[in-house]
Structure formats: structure tokens, C-alpha cells
Amino acid sequence: MITHPAFSVEPWCIRERELHLDVLAQSESIFALANGHIGLRGNLDEGEPYGLPGTYLNSFYELSPLLYGESGYGFPESDETIINITDGKLIRLLVDDQPFDVRYGRLVGHERVLDFRSGTLKRIAKWISPSGGGVQVCSERLVSFTERSVAAICYEVEPIEDRVRLVVQSELVANEPLPSSSGDPRKAIGLGSVLSSEDYGCRGLAAELVHRTASSGLIMAAGMDHILDGPDRTESSCESYPDMARVTVTTVLEPGQKLRIVKLLSYGWSAERSRQAVRDQVAAALTGARHTGWEELLASQHKYLGEFWDRADVELDGDLEIQAAVRFGLFHVLQAGARAEGRAIPAKGLTGPGYDGHAFWDSETFVLPVLTLTAPQAVAYALRWRHSTLPDARQRAAELGLRGAVFPWRTIAGKECSGYWPAGTAAFHLGADIAHAVVSYLGATADEDFEREVGLELLVETARLWCSLGHFDSSGRFRIDGVTGPDEYSAVADNNVYTNLMAEQNLREAAAAAERHPERAAALGVEGDELARWTKAAAAMTVPFDERLGVHPQAEGFTDHEAWDFAATEPDQYPLMLHFPYFDLYRKQVVKQADLVFAMYLRGEVFSEEQKARNFAYYEALTVRDSSLSASIQSVLAAEIGHLDLAYDYLGEAALMDLYDLERNTSDGLHIASLAGSWISLVAGFGGLRLRSGRLCFAPRLPEQLSRLAFRICFRGRHLRVEVTPLEASYLLSIGKPLELEHYSEQLTVTTGKVLVRPVSPPSVLDRPSQPVGREPMSRQAGRRRANRAVRRPRSNKNEGSQS
């Protein structure tokens, strides 16, 4: 956890004014740049010191064997692990023969800024070398949203006072040594040097390295080129080797002179194409980038982001820190998904190697809902990626004795990589989560081509899964036994409410889609009998209810289990999974993350208001939030039920997850889903937005700490802006044809240019539910005061705290 205010709070950027080496790895994740294809961790230009060097290409992975103390049929045999590819960020600097390294000499000025509008990471460092030479280094780095395979760095050095002699080495380095990994299962495994050289070469100030992975057999190429601007007598040279290429620039700067190097980077990879083809592709992209030039790359980046914020921005009055955090979250969600284009959106985006670079259900359940209303094109691509993995998913289903498709719990390229089936393979809800994302995307875009080409088949194959996974019992109820729901502190239970309700929707939506596209459905082998079975299973779906307690058990039997002894659990025993065996967690009433509460969000229409309130209170007392996927959903339900203060507290936790390193693993990469969750918490929580039958419904309500919330979404080609104040909500259509929507249960039609204003109804007053002792959310009210103080004196706290 980061206990000192490492980053200052500004509306459109994250700014770091002191370099804290104790949180260097966290800052590298926070300052990571990516476009969904290339990811660069926010490592210092000179490479060292580092927390964790990191350069990634989406879906460029190596295979390693998955081993088992005792193996079993169907246990996955190979793990796909994202690898740290050739590092092109490196620009080493010698000042009068002393290497520029912030650990030596004196760092008299430091600032890094991640700018959400320019889409760049800027750095200014003022450094006095041990031998007294002083330089100011200004760098600005971007990973282009518009040129997918291009990144660029503008690197400038100037003397502070006296003349300095400089040598700059701009490099490509493959197989960088990495810090060794720990035993924490959430971290990445270390594979060692996995890139073997296939080709390399240089010409002018450009160089390329081509490498192959041994087991996965993927080929990648990295290229760099440079544009120099320095005083006369600036000299340069280039050399290349199998694992390294280097451009060396030498000059002497007099006071007032400046050396400017624009480093253009290009990356490509392929599983199919030859090494020469991949190398050519990278060389071509470099030529293109050189043609574009730094200023133009910068301008395009700015324009791309300008358009994004125009349709996606969220504004907040009353909490500056959350204002910054929600934009930070949106920016990183965009970075994770914008140009993935047929590849997965991993849980940590391309910001670090955590979770081995795998994508999980949170892609569809947290990230896509945000993108659906802010960057729908990216959603189509993400779901096309899932669709492209259908052959693997069908094969997995067959291997498991099931019909349809079983998508992998965690994967990069489509194969199941989960080494612990009760919390992996058994979490079949993923199939329904994907179906839900398809339905939401279709609802928000009415993209018929997509439905016909991609959506229908995803719905059909997941519906088939449910039909073969469940069965009708002797009293005619449809049961789904022995599966694991979202809560990872329960597993392999019967009739998990979340799973069953999501499956029910999946079955119904598949039938409806098949009826809309009878020819395409027939081509997928769907016949009338099958539709009838889906409809019948949906209608007979078991949803257990504990009449005695008046609540829904998370799964059958859950409410009969022993309650976890929270009073006897020490604060340092969280997360529980690192201190207690699964067997103990599974058989007791303790909840890692929203599960039944999640069902009440995504399938809210199934629950009465009273049930929601009772269920919420029941599960609040059991939920420890040992997952980053919980706070935002608890926030949404708390807001819906009327616990606005609590919702606000949870919003704070979700939004600040990484800026404060609350899960203590931000060093491995950002929690993209939790960042998405901060948007969900604001828009679905306080904005009360639900998508029902393809219609936008709002039930907005603000906590007393916020005086205004405004958010923009795009929906079926329209751009809508919603503004909520304590007493009123206003709806404004900026682009598009008139739109019908609901405010509470009132039907409204908004037309462009005309603001519709409606009153906000106050919530009923309810007792605030209690959480397990010690697991209450941090008070956002107090956090806000703290943060606001920090804003007033941003540079005063250098030694205030240390990392815990």
C-alpha cells in the first residue's frame, strides 16, 4: 500500500513531484503507456533503477508446462505467459563520463506527468552528476493510438549551468534480466530468457532485432529509428547484435544548447508469418512513423483522445481525487482495449506481467461495459477475439463432456491456463458473462452485422453449454450443479444464483437471437427442438431462496454453513486465501467478492426491492473484498438501495485501488477491471444507469459529498450527456436522432440541443449495513479531506510515510 501521497491530484493528469524509489514498481504501472497492442511500463528512460522492466506486445506469450502434485483428466497442461519483449524504451546517458542514474549524484528536480489528454508520459529530471556536471533531461513518450505498431520518445538534454560532454546510447535490448518472482499466485511466473535471436541488423540510425519464442513458436520484431537535433560536431553511430542494438550519439553542449533525439519504435509479431515478413512490417511502420514525425504523432494522439473525452468524460464536483482517479481509470481502460483488435484485454492490460498476462471474466464483465458506452468499436473487437477462440472453446467443451463452448477461465490465446480447476474450469459463469457482453453491446449499438457474424454464434454456443451442464430434476426444475460462481471463497456448489440467473438470460437471449436470424441459426445447426429446450430450461431455472432467513443463498446450502469467525481473524491474515486453506474458506460463510450482490446488479429485475435490501445487508456482513472486483459492484448496489454514503466509500476504494496500491500488487500491473469499476460505480451507481431491453434507464442519486456528477456516453450513434446534482438530473443529446430513455420510471424523449431536467428523488433512509470487523471500507469522507489537504500543499510531505 502506498501511504504517502505519491501522486498529486489534478483533473487531467497524474503528477509525481518526488521520485520515491520505494514505490518505483507501482509508479511504473501507473505511468504505463499502451494502445492495446503495445505496452510500455513507465520505466525510467535510462533503464535503471527499476521496479520491474516491462515491454509487452498483446498476446505475445511463451508456453510453459503446468505441473500438478496429482494430475487429473482434463487438467490443462500448458500455461501461456506474457513475456517481457525487446525493450526499446532504453536511452542511457553519460554526463562527463558519469552514467545518469538517480541513485548517484543529486537529483535536484523530478517530475513525471501522465497526461490524459495528450496521451503521453512526460518527465523532467534535473541531475548533478557525482563529478559536478548538471543536466536537465526532458522526455516525452507515447504509444500511438493512431499508428498501432508505433511508439515514440522525444528525449532532450541541456546543461543546467556549465558545458557538459554527453554520450547517449539509445538501445533495443532483448532478454533483459528480471527480478525473481515470489510465491504469490497472483504474480507472474518467471520464465528466464525466452527470446532466441532470429535476425538482426542496422542501417543509418535504425536497427531491428527479430526473435522467436522456443515453445509457442511466435516471431517478433522490434525496430528503432532516430531523428537527431544537436549542435555541430554531434556524432552518431549504430551497431547491432543478436540481443542488442545500439545507437550512440556524442556531443558537447554549451550552456543554452540542447540535444534532442526523437526515437521512433515499432513492434510486430506473428504466429504465422516468416521472420522476414515480420521484420519488413516493422521496418515499414518505422518508415511510416518517420514520415509522420514526432509533432504529428503527438497531434494525432491529442486529437484521438479529444474525441474520446468528448463522448466519454466524467466530471465530478466535490471530490478532486476521485475526479482525477476516474479519468485515470478511463484512460487506462482505453489504453488496454483501444487497439487490441482481435486480441484479449488482459486483467492488467499491458501495464505489467501480473496474472501472467491472462484475460479473465473481468474483461467482459467490467471492462467491456465501460467501452460499450464510450468506445464501442473496441468492444466489437474484443468480442471478435472471443469468437476467434471458439474452436478451442468447443474442443474444451468436448474434452469436458459438454456441448457448445467452454471458454477458458484464464488465457492469452484461447487455451485454458488455469492450474486449479475448482476456481478455474468450474467457474462456468464466464460463458454467460460473455453472452451478457454480447447482449449489452447489441443493445447499445444495434450492430446487426456483428450480431449475425459474431454475436449469434457466441450466444448459441454458450446456450448449448448451459443446456448440457444443467439438468431437469424430478420435479421439473432446471439445476446447475457443482459449479463455481464469482466468489472465489466458495467453489463447486449447486445452483449458484449468479450463474443460474446469468445462464437463464443467456438461454433466453440465444433463443431470441436465433429467431431473429433463422438462416444463420440454421447454419449453426440450431433447430426448433433446441430453441424449445433453451426456453424451457430458462423458464425452469432454479433460484434457491432461504425462506427462514428471507435471503437468497449465494448457492444451495450456503446459508446453512458456519459463519467465518471474523473476530478471530487478524488484520494481517487478509487476503484470507494466503492464510487459510481453500477447504476452510469454501465450507464457511465468507465472501471474497460480490457474487449474489453481482447478480442483483446484472439481473436486478428478478429481485424485489425488499429482497435487494435484505440480501445486500446479509452479504455485506460476510464480504471481505479480498478481490479488486468487489468494491465497485458493492458500490452500485449500495447506491441503488439507498446507502449512498457506503456507495461513496466503495467508490473511493475502487477508484483509488492502484493510486494507493490497496491490493499491494499494483507493482505487477494495474487492475484494469477495478479502474473500469470506478466508472461503473459512478455511472451505474450514482447515475443509476441500467440497460434494459435495449433502453437506457436512469435512477440518479448523489451522496451528500458530491455536488455534481456529469457523464457522457454514446448509445446507438447518439452522444448523450447526463448531469446530476443533488436535486435534479438533466439529459442532453449532443449528437444523433431523438432518443427514448427512462428517468426512474418516467419515459423521456431527448432531442439534440434541448436539455431535459427532472427532479431526483431522495432515497429511503435505511440503517447502514455492517461489514466484517476490520473490513469496513475506508471512509471516503476522511480520504477526501486528506486528499484536499494534500492538494493544498503538494510538495511538503516527502518523508511523511513509507510503503507498507
Next chain:
Amino acid sequence: MITHPAFSVEPWCIRERELHLDVLAQSESIFALANGHIGLRGNLDEGEPYGLPGTYLNSFYELSPLLYGESGYGFPESDETIINITDGKLIRLLVDDQPFDVRYGRLVGHERVLDFRSGTLKRIAKWISPSGGGVQVCSERLVSFTERSVAAICYEVEPIEDRVRLVVQSELVANEPLPSSSGDPRKAIGLGSVLSSEDYGCRGLAAELVHRTASSGLIMAAGMDHILDGPDRTESSCESYPDMARVTVTTVLEPGQKLRIVKLLSYGWSAERSRQAVRDQVAAALTGARHTGWEELLASQHKYLGEFWDRADVELDGDLEIQAAVRFGLFHVLQAGARAEGRAIPAKGLTGPGYDGHAFWDSETFVLPVLTLTAPQAVAYALRWRHSTLPDARQRAAELGLRGAVFPWRTIAGKECSGYWPAGTAAFHLGADIAHAVVSYLGATADEDFEREVGLELLVETARLWCSLGHFDSSGRFRIDGVTGPDEYSAVADNNVYTNLMAEQNLREAAAAAERHPERAAALGVEGDELARWTKAAAAMTVPFDERLGVHPQAEGFTDHEAWDFAATEPDQYPLMLHFPYFDLYRKQVVKQADLVFAMYLRGEVFSEEQKARNFAYYEALTVRDSSLSASIQSVLAAEIGHLDLAYDYLGEAALMDLYDLERNTSDGLHIASLAGSWISLVAGFGGLRLRSGRLCFAPRLPEQLSRLAFRICFRGRHLRVEVTPLEASYLLSIGKPLELEHYSEQLTVTTGKVLVRPVSPPSVLDRPSQPVGREPMSRQAGRRRANRAVRRPRSNKNEGSQS
């Protein structure tokens, strides 16, 4: 499976008259000799060909890491694996420069006999070498029951016709190469060369090798000495090296002359003592064995077994094959446990490396019940072994957040070695199984010293486990959630009936024992409160019952699950666990092995007759017997309920498990529990024996195929012989004070020398229950006819079949 009649059926031995190389590995298990401390597989003297070379010392193991695709808290980190130690069985022979190897030249005569009364493996081979020289080799091998660390081989060679020149090499070989292992989890893992030389040497015709294991740090020594008897000019020498020692004997035999070598072997190991101490111990044992001499070793072996059969023999009229098989089984059960003396009794005894040499619950549940009534001293030792592992078991309990002791599901030395917790750690019933074995032993021996020193503490620590594992629900019932019962095709379920009923007994018996020994109990920290909690938990124990079906669900919810689709399951898809994922097995109604049915055996008094019949029929239709631990228990319940034919079929399967290699892994070692099960099936099944409140109760009844069953047991110092015919049962006390027992519900008192005869009541006629299609037991009636035919022409079938 062995489909040809490999072994002939004789009342007191297993005889092989042809050498079938295709079942060599199986025969090595079947012909294994052991005394519970040393185990020698039935490898050919000359070492090759082999199925699997094997020499074992009980609990001499190596450690290797247990790896996990995804690890978790409390997952065991090390596996203990039995290792193939220094092989002292090897006697290589050169005949006129040709190595004696049955794969070359011509084997004109072959016979091997495992004799249950002499306790030896005898072999006669007549072999013509490729160059024409012919020899007869007769060897006899024993592992001494009376000198625990000694084995011996008497090896004789004589020419068949012409003069032969012989060289005999008698060896000790460490780190023999082993065939590589497969992926079958039931097999042993291969560790490679694990013995590192510590010391070696020779003098005269004696040699010793001392080795240490790298990770477990155990030291072992093997020694050999020789007594030669050959013609004049027989020469001999001895040499030794780190991994090998060799005595070479050279001679020329004229027709009528013979070379006789008695090879004495001694083994010892220690975790504590120095290499010199262990080497000295082995040398001393060799000196002792030399003083005893071969004939005396043989005579002592014979006497030891004579006394065993006097108190333990089972006779059968009407089924020669089962007669042989049940003695075969008793012999191997004795070999597994007789001199284990403070060590575990592994699932495969010391007959092979299967299951890594681990002991499981079957030790207490199958093997000890037999030994309790036939060799109770061995039971006391086996339970003292469990008791000696209490420190590890208490530590494991603490690690799992529980009180008392959690014994390992599989282990050699006491640490949990199960690499898959749902079928390992979660099978907590082991604790109650151990308690049950304690209670049975105490009932059969009234051994008060044992109760005070060992039994009480085992009962107390297991009772403590149940109290912390279970909880009282809001209606006051005591529940045990999330555990795995005997059936390995279900896991992590609530209120498994077997577990709960065994736990209930455990709690009650612990309370009773603590009341009998208040001072000792106080020393163990047992106080009145704790006793009251045990009693209260026992009284409130949940035993689920499905009112709708009128049967007990194996665990809560079981009868609501989908029935396995047996019709769609192909014969080659058994065992199911090798062809279907656990998740599918767990969530459906399919039973690997007796579970609820086991509960009806061990806790029969809890079930009404009608419940037993209904439950039995219900579970018969779901039980596939993919475990060797099922048929015998199904046999017992079938006999009790009155399905005598079915009981007889199951008896056949249990008794012939290894002689026919029915589980297809006899090559890795014998199924000691299933062998014990054939005795259980006869004595508890057709003999109807139950131990109730320390009293012997009989309800005998024979299937029509058997005309007589007689068995001997020892009970509280008495020797009792029970003989059952179709119409009568007779009870004879041969040794000891008058004994009260029950015949059906009639109380009898038997006194020495006076046979009590009582009528046998016929069973009620019930419909034979059905099994899953294709999983019906083999008809024993047909098997008996086949076997009887085979007996009549034992040498006619050499090429009849091949191994499947």
C-alpha cells in the same frame, strides 16, 4: 488384466508353471516376499528380464517437491516416495560363458511357487544355453518373519546332462535403472538415482554397502554373506564399490554334482543413527543369520506361519479358486504388517512402488480389521505408528486452522503427501477411521496398556478435530460441511453420511475412553466441558435423509444431482477418472466405491433393515467400482441384506483382484486392502461377523455355491473356530476362557472343547439389485466353472491368451 490362467489353483500355494513374460511385472508383485520391514519383489534371481525391479525397506523414502499449476495455502510442498533400495536378490549365472537369461537359449522347464506355509518363493528352471550347456537352477527365497532384518536365498545349480563350467555372481546393486513411469496418477513417480554412497567394503564372502538419500537424509545399509557348497576347485572372491558389491564363484560341475550357495541378506536404515552404526547393525544381523543358518531360518519361518494359520485360517468348500485366493490374501496381509513395528502399512505393502509407497485410510479400514482378529500384535504396532505421527498431525491441524489432529491422507513418514486436496486433505474421515480401528482393537483385545498409552490420545485428538471441523447450525444440528467421504467421485460436500456417522462414534468413544482414564485424559488437557461438547455434538449429528426417495443421500444434495449417463459411457472409459474431469464426476450421481454402503457396514445399527435394502439397491445402481476398495464392502452388505449370489460375485472380484490383475495395476504392487477385503467379505459377509460393544456377533449365511465356510479368529486371548454350512453354524473355542457371543440375536456361551451348533436362517427373497450397465460384477458361478476346468488341465493353455 490377466486373461489366461497364469497361476494354478492349489489350496496352500500359488504356482506358476509357464513363464509368461507379458505378465512378468504382475507375477513379481504376486510372488513378492516381505515381513513388513523388508520387501523383495518376485524378480528373477538373475535380475533380467524384469517387469520392475524392487527391493524396499518400510518407510525408507526420498523427498521430492510437489508442484502445482496454481498453488494455494496449505498445499503440501513435499512428496515422500518409497525408493528401490540396494538390490540383494541378484545372483547372475554364466553357463559356459553364456549368461543365464530366459530370453535366450531354451527354457525347458519353469516353475515358481509361493508357499503360504513355508513362507518362501521356490523356483525351478531348466535351461539350455544357446551353446548347448544345460542346467537346472533351484532357488528358494525367504524374508524372515522371525529375524526382522534378514532375508535369505538358497541357490542351487546342477547340470542337466553334460559337464558345465559355471560362474556365479552374487551381488548387491544400488541405484538400479528403473523403467520410466507413465502418467497414471496411481503409479509411482520415478526419481532416478537417489542413493549416494556413504561407505562400502567386503571381507571373506561378505560385503556391505551404505547409502544416504539426498533430501530425506536417511541412511541405509545392505549386507550380504554367503555359505558355499560345491565340488573341489570351486573358487570364490569378493569385491566392493560404491554402488555395487560382488561375490564371484567359479566351478565346473560334472553330471550329478551340484553348486549350492546360501546368500544371506541383511538390511537396516535410520534417520538418526550414524552410517557406522547402521553398517554395524547390518553386519551384526548377518552374523546372527549365519549362526542361525538356512535350515533353521526355514524352520522358524514354517513354525511362525503354522501358528498364524492355526489362529487365522479360512477354509472353503465349493470354490477352490477363492480358497486359494483368500489364503493368498491373508498371507500378503500378514507379510505387509507382521513386522512393520512402528511403521506404516502401505496400500501396496512392500510389493511394489505403486501409490509412491504411501499408506492411506485403507490401512485402518481394511487391513487392521483382519489383523485385529488374526495378528493383533501387528495392529498395536500399526496404531502406535499413527500415534507416533501425532506431532505432524497436530501441526497439520494447526496449519488448517483446526484443533486436534489431522492425519495425512497419504504418507510414508507422517507428513501429508496428497497433491490434490479435494480428494486428500478434505477426506477427513480418515481420523474417524483411525479411531474406529482403535475401538475395534480395544474391543478385540481389551489391551488396557495400549488404551492408556496410545488409544486414548488418538481418540481424543480425533474427537477434537471433529468438534472444530463441525458446527451447530441455528436449529441445533451438528453439521460437518465441505468434506470428502470415501467415494472419490464426490468431493467437498456437506454432511457426508459416512463421515458424520464415523465422527459421531469417534466423539462418543473418545468421551467414554476419557471417562475410563480420567487422569490420563486430564494430562491430555481434556476437561469436563470438552467431554460435554463431544457428547453434545455426537447427539446432534446431522444424518441427511431424502424423504422423497426414502433413501439416505451419500451427502446433502446428492440425490438431487443428475444421474450419470451410464448408457452413453463406453466400456473403455472406465475407470471414469481417467476419462472424465473431476468436476463432472463430482456433480453427478456416480459412485466410485462404497460410501453410504460402507457406513451401513461400519455403523449398521443406525439403519433399519428396510433402509439398508433400499439404500443398497439405490447405490448399487450408481456404483462403478473404479476402486479396489469397493467390491468387498458391497459383498458384505449384499450378504447381510440377503443378496447372497451378488455377495458371492463381489467376493470373487475382491479375492481375485490381483491374481487376475482386474485393476490393471498389479504390476506396481498388490492391493493389500482388497486382499484383506476378501477375508472381510467371507468373515463379515457370509460369516456375518460384527463386533458390537466389544462382543462378537454372527449372522452367518452361505450362497448356494459354497457348501462350507470355516474360519478361525482370536479374540481376547481366545481362539475361536466358526464353521458354517448351508443349514448350520457351529462354534468351537480351542483356547481360552468361556466366551459370550451372539448367533443372530441369540446369546451363546462357548467353552473349550464343546462345539455349539445352531441353525442358519434363510434370507428373505429380494430382487437382485442392478448395477450400472457394463459394471455388473463378473459372475462368480461362471468363474468357478472356468477355474475348476483350469485346475483339471493346468498345463494346457500356454498360448490361450495375452494380457490386455
